[in-house]
Amino acid sequence: MTDHTLHGNCxxxxxxxxRREALPVQSNAYGKITDHRHIFVExxxxxxxxLKPIxxxxxxxxxxxxxRRIYWPExxxxxAG
Incomplete structure (x- = not known):
């Protein structure tokens, strides 16, 4: 089952x-906010x-x-030597 809370499932x-790229640059007391990843958009x-489920x-x-890549027998x- 696909779960957005699990790493690698989305x-x-x-x-x-x-949509986030189109948002205007915002600022707060510390300066400009350039990271819009945590802003809710419709x-x-x-x-x-x-996130889109895989x-x-x-x-x-x-x-x-x-x-296969990590546990390859060879x-x-x-x-081992």
Whole structure:
């Protein structure tokens, strides 16, 4: 199941990124605010979360690819000597 609170289960929403780029530069007591990632914007793609869920099959594919890269048996043999 895709969960936006788990690392690696979502990707940044490109629609939100474009909307945030169009926001005017804001400032506070410390200076200009240039990081708009945490500002809520209306978005019909992701509902304003800023993240789009990755399909379960893609999460599994990426996890298997990472496991093959990290735990490859040949790599273990080379390290062992």
């Amino acid at each position: 990707e940044p929403c490109p629609a939100c990124a474009l 978005c019909n793609e992701c509902g304003g979360y800023g 399909p379960v099959a893609e999460i599994i594919r990426r996890t298997c690819e990472e496991a 790599f273990d043999r080379r390290i």
